[in-house]
Amino acid sequence: MRDASVVIVGASTAGAAAAYTLRAVGHEGPITLVGAEDTAPYERPPLSKTVLTAAEEPEAVWLLPTDTYASRDITLRLGAPVTSVELASGGFSLTIEDREQIAADVVVLATGGRARRPAGLPEDPRIHVLRTWADARALRAHMRTAHRALVLGSGLIGAECAASASAQGLDVEVLEMQTTPFPSIASRAVRTTLLRTFAEHGVRFRTGVTVNNCTPTDDGLVVQLSDGTVLEVDLLVVGIGIEPATELAERAGAATERGVLVDESMRTSVPGLYAAGDVASRRLGGRLIRHEHFASAQAQGEAAARAIAGLEPVPLPTPWAWSDQFSHRLEVPGEPDAADYTRLRQPGDGQIVEFSIADSRLVGLTALDQPRVVREARRLIGGRLRGSANDLERTDVPLKQLVDAP
Ligand SMILES: Cc1cc2nc3c(=O)[nH]c(=O)nc-3n(C[C@H](O)[C@H](O)[C@H](O)COP(=O)(O)OP(=O)(O)OC[C@H]3O[C@@H](n4cnc5c(N)ncnc54)[C@H](O)[C@@H]3O)c2cc1C
Numbered sequence: 099m100r101d102a103s104v105v106i107v108g109a110s111t112a113g114a115a116a117a118y119t120l121r122a123v124g125h126e127g128p129i130t131l132v133g134a135e136d137t138a139p140y141e142r143p144p145l146s147k148t149v150l151t152a153a154e155e156p157e158a159v160w161l162l163p164t165d166t167y168a169s170r171d172i173t174l175r176l177g178a179p180v181t182s183v184e185l186a187s188g189g190f191s192l193t194i195e196d197r198e199q200i201a202a203d204v205v206v207l208a209t210g211g212r213a214r215r216p217a218g219l220p221e222d223p224r225i226h227v228l229r230t231w232a233d234a235r236a237l238r239a240h241m242r243t244a245h246r247a248l249v250l251g252s253g254l255i256g257a258e259c260a261a262s263a264s265a266q267g268l269d270v271e272v273l274e275m276q277t278t279p280f281p282s283i284a285s286r287a288v289r290t291t292l293l294r295t296f297a298e299h300g301v302r303f304r305t306g307v308t309v310n311n312c313t314p315t316d317d318g319l320v321v322q323l324s325d326g327t328v329l330e331v332d333l334l335v336v337g338i339g340i341e342p343a344t345e346l347a348e349r350a351g352a353a354t355e356r357g358v359l360v361d362e363s364m365r366t367s368v369p370g371l372y373a374a375g376d377v378a379s380r381r382l383g384g385r386l387i388r389h390e391h392f393a394s395a396q397a398q399g400e401a402a403a404r405a406i407a408g409l410e411p412v413p414l415p416t417p418w419a420w421s422d423q424f425s426h427r428l429e430v431p432g433e434p435d436a437a438d439y440t441r442l443r444q445p446g447d448g449q450i451v452e453f454s455i456a457d458s459r460l461v462g463l464t465a466l467d468q469p470r471v472v473r474e475a476r477r478l479i480g481g482r483l484r485g486s487a488n489d490l491e492r493t494d495v496p497l498k499q500l501v502d503a504p
Contacts, residue, residue, distance in 0.1 A: 101127040104406060105192055105200060107180045107346065108208035109133025111142070111392055112375025114161045115399030116206050121170040123407045127203070129172045132194065134179035137231050138164045143392055145234035146258035147422050150241060151265050158231055183207070183350045189370065190350070206402050207347055207358060207366075207373040211340030211390070216250070222314040225334045228255055237335065241266050244332035248272075248321060250309060252279045254421040254428075256337030257292070260301055261423040263335070270301045271329065275338075279303045284434035285452035285464035287442055292466070295424050295448075309334075340390065342377045355379055357388040362414065363405035364398055372405065374398035385436070391419040416479045418472075429472045432462025432479040441490040443471075451475075453490045458483050460501050471497060480504030 104120060106113045109131045117131045133139070140158040148156055167174040175194070182193045189203045213227035224244075226237045237259070241247070247263040249256050252274040264270045274281065279296075280289045293303065304323070311322040312334065321329045347358040352366040357379025364372045375395035379388035389395070394417050401414060418431040426448075434440075437454030444450055451471050454462040459482050465472050478501040483490075489500050 099127075099203070099406065099408060100125055102203035102406070103128045103130075103189075103201065104204045104206065105130045105132060105190070105202035106206040106208055107132050107183070107192070108206075108210055108343075108375070108377075109135070109139045109174065109176065110208065110210055110375070111139070111161060111395035112210070112378075112399035112402075113206065113208035114139040115396045116208060116372075116374060116403045117172045117399075118162060118166065118170065119400040119403035120406060121172065123404060123409060125403075125407055129170075130175060130200065130202075131167065131172055132175045132178050132180055132192075134177070135230060135232075136177045138167075138174065138176065140231060141392070142229070143420075145231065146228055146255055146262060149231075149234040150238050150259070150262035155235070155238060180346060183346045183371070185350065185368070204370050204406055205350075205372070206364075206399075206406075207371070207377060208375045208395075208399060208402075209343035209346060210376040210395075211342045213336065214338050214341055215336055216309060216338065219309070219312055219336070220314055222312075222319070224314065224319055224332065225312065225336065227336050228259060229340070237333075240333050241268060244268060246271075246318070246331040247333050247335065248319075248329060248331040249335045249337060251275075251337040251339070252303065253282050253337060253339060254419070256335070257296075257423050258421060259335045259337055260296065261299070264296075264299045264301050265424070271331075272296075272301060272303045273307055273309065273323065274303060274305045275308045277306050279305060283428070283430075283464060284437070284454065284462075285440070285442075285450065287444065287450050287452060288428065288464050288466050291448050291450060292423060292426065292428070295426060299424060340376065342379070342388065344377060347371070347373060347377075355386060362401070363411045364402035365405060372402040374402045387433070389417050389419075391417060393418045416476055418476060426466055427469065429465045429469070430462065431465075431472060431476045432460070434462035434464050436461045439487070441487050443491050443493060445493045453487075455483065455487055455490075458487075459504075474498060475501075478503060 139161040213229040249260040313320045353359045358373035421428045434454040450466040481501040481504040
């Protein structure tokens, strides 16, 4: 299938990686990368960090130099939402904006996800979500005139937005529906340290509450919480996760389960239809996993390309998420949620590594400000412990002497 026509829907991390890798492995057929946004594929991680905090508005960080598409004969169609993907005589027919049809032998769905919004929130420019470059520019501009910010959700994006708003001098309060702040972080020690840092910067948390009602007024937003509290703020950032954009896959007849179900080569249940990145979910050892991390999206785009080119699959790399909050770098390689038990290493000065162990193997870790240990550990995840798990708490022994390479 070196000459198959391939259309990739979604011009972001997974889609750009799929297009680039296809050419890199010698695919000769036409490749079209179609994206709903007007912007060439860019990195999203800076959107909640430097794009909000830099003194001058930074340029987008392009995933690939923008001349790469033309030089590799990849057709880039921007501002072109695909409205349907249908099976058609041995291939697919895609509709762009309900008016233009394009044909493809193979389709990759790299449609990512949409930021969730609680039902009932009014449409108001002072209520923000953060998923796209346009969202980040709007939030950045608003942060420069606002004084009081309310952040809904203390997942990674909510926490980063709260830290960035605080760094801009805003008075920041964070609402968390769960009973503990940062509920997606497996390590209690890390959560505690982060909470202390946020408190030192004056960021307040309310847990076990959510927004019941939000009324825009001339002066701001009047937000009524589920515990009856009423807050008046200038801006509200909603950071409560994403909804994977599975609708095209569903209409094409592909199996979905909290994402588009794929195998290790990113094949969906429909022959010739692949999915990669935040939209793709996989069954692995009885667990359903769907990553929402940059490195996974990139690796999955590459894996889809290799499969289309007929190459043997290479194992997907260990998942690895990172997040910057104030001066902290949080890193989460592997699958800490799969742990039977954990061991904590605290070298001091707020630095933490919590090792997650299942079946005498290192399955993941949650680390704060420990880049060197993370670098070493990423190669060892899946490896068997050599001795007692308690040895992981020692800082005087290199990790590779404690864990066998997988
Ligand atoms: C603010 C922010 C900060 C982040 N920070 C980090 C971080 O620090 N570390 C980390 O590991 N990860 C981070 N991430 C997550 C990471 O950016 C994502 O995992 C990654 O972007 C997923 O890539 P993707 O290509 O699968 O999907 P997306 O990036 O969501 O891209 C999907 C693209 O598909 C397009 N699309 C959807 N439907 C259609 C359609 N029907 N037709 C055409 N186009 C369509 C969308 O417009 C979008 O451009 C962050 C994400 C955000 C939003």
